[in-house]
Amino acid sequence: MTPSAPKLRKVLSMLAIRSGRLVPVTSLMAELWDGNPPNSCLTTVQTYILSLRKVFASATGLSGTEVAREILRTESGGYRFVAGTAELDIERYDALAAAGRRSLDAGDDDTGIRQLGDALRLWRGPALAGVPVGRLLEADRYRLEESRLVLHEYWVDAQLRLGRYRDVLASLAGLTVEHPLHENLHTQYMRALFLNGRRGQALEVFHRLRHNLVSELGLEPAGPAQRLQRAILTQDPDTERGVWTA
DSSP: OOOOSHHHHHHHHHHHHTTTSEEEHHHHHHHHHTTOOOTTHHHHHHHHHHHHHHHHHHHHOOOHHHHHHHTEEEETTEEEEOOTTOOOHHHHHHHHHHHHHHHHHTTOHHHHHHHHHHHHHTOOSSTTTTOOOOHHHHHHHHHHHHHHHHHHHHHHHHHHHTTOOGGGHHHHHHHHHHOTTOHHHHHHHHHHHHHTTOHHHHHHHHHHHHHHHHHHHSOOOOHHHHHHHHHHHTTOHHHHTTOOOO
16 A cells, blocks of 8 residues: 655655654655755645545545544644554564664573564565655665664674574675675675685685775775684684684
């Protein structure tokens, strides 16, 4: 039932990401028209809100009046989306991510891996896919993607601590292609490959990282990646036992 109109999708995204918080009309205008709103902007925003209320009414079976009172409220200076008992992916993701981090901090890697894995499995593609984002939603999109990336790093670290080297290879293979300049992901991938007996491939990952950094930024890989490369070349026993650290 997602609206197909691009600007309506923008408004819905702004409200859903800020569920429970007041979204000022000025913020909606800034996102919709990037600082150059038409004279009819206020009326147009009101029309978008009315359209969304009709969508929610159709989805929930509530009347338009009930939707305006219980789900998409008009308040002083803006609008507030209230999810109520409905479950939003973003709220479940945030809760699982926080719980996973707490479990890891407490030394419970098994529980942390499960919780972080549950959080990551909620993703079904890039954040805000299909929404033509403006300045404000781009900031939201970047925040969400960065959170996802950091969570992957914590998840991999915990898996490596428990010696589950094979379990992380597929994820790291994709992530290093998606983020060709991300040194920590490449370092994790090198270590996982080496500990799976794939020494040559681990060194290939280092050389690919170095090539990308030099050609794109004129930089050499930082210390952790270089130290791991040397450890792999010398078959450092600490690396083989999985106790090598950056």
